[in-house]
Amino acid sequence: GKSHQAQAKKESQKEQADTLKGHQRIHTGERPFSCDTCGKLACVDSLRKHLQTHAATIPCTCVLCGQRLSSITELRSHQQHHTVDRPHSCGLCGKSFNNTGNLNRHQRIHTGEKPFSCDTCGRSFNQGNSLKAHQQIHTGEKQLLQHLSVRIAEKLHFQR
Numbered sequence: 001g002k003s004h005q006a007q008a009k010k011e012s013q014k015e016q017a018d019t020l021k022g023h024q025r026i027h028t029g030e031r032p033f034s035c036d037t038c039g040k041l042a043c044v045d046s047l048r049k050h051l052q053t054h055a056a057t058i059p060c061t062c063v064l065c066g067q068r069l070s071s072i073t074e075l076r077s078h079q080q081h082h083t084v085d086r087p088h089s090c091g092l093c094g095k096s097f098n099n100t101g102n103l104n105r106h107q108r109i110h111t112g113e114k115p116f117s118c119d120t121c122g123r124s125f126n127q128g129n130s131l132k133a134h135q136q137i138h139t140g141e142k143q144l145l146q147h148l149s150v151r152i153a154e155k156l157h158f159q160r
Contacts, residue, residue: 064082092110120138
């Protein structure tokens with residue numbers, strides 16, 4: 001009833017007062033709002049527009065190559081070059097690849113899949129080249145064991 005009407009009237013009067021204050025600032029030159037980034041003074045409407053100029057200059061970094069760009073627009077344009085050469089992108093992190101094989105290999109990082117296992121010790125790897133590098137440890141162990149067994153045999157032979 002009446003309390004609702006009274007509340008609505010108060011809100012309307014406050015809006016009118018704020019509008020009048022804003023208009024009077026045109027004549028007085030008063031600018032009560034300041035930009036936290038550069039300190040420029042403005043009225044509330046022009047401050048909103050002014051803040052957008054800073055948003056456009058915040059450096060953006062390309063997650064694919066690390067290059068820093070000065071705006072979101074430049075970043076998007078830059079990233080299109082990656083997708084032209086690398087049309088296959090990871091849905092989880094956005095990294096792009098030139099073929100599906102490389103994408104599938106990359107995705108094992110996210111899934112934890114390790115399809116390559118060592119026949120000697122059973123350790124698993126997510127890439128074939130990691131398994132090959134690991135297997136060289138066992139090759140070195142075999143060579144060492146062969147060398148030691150020859151040396152032990154020689155010592156036993158000479159002790160007789």
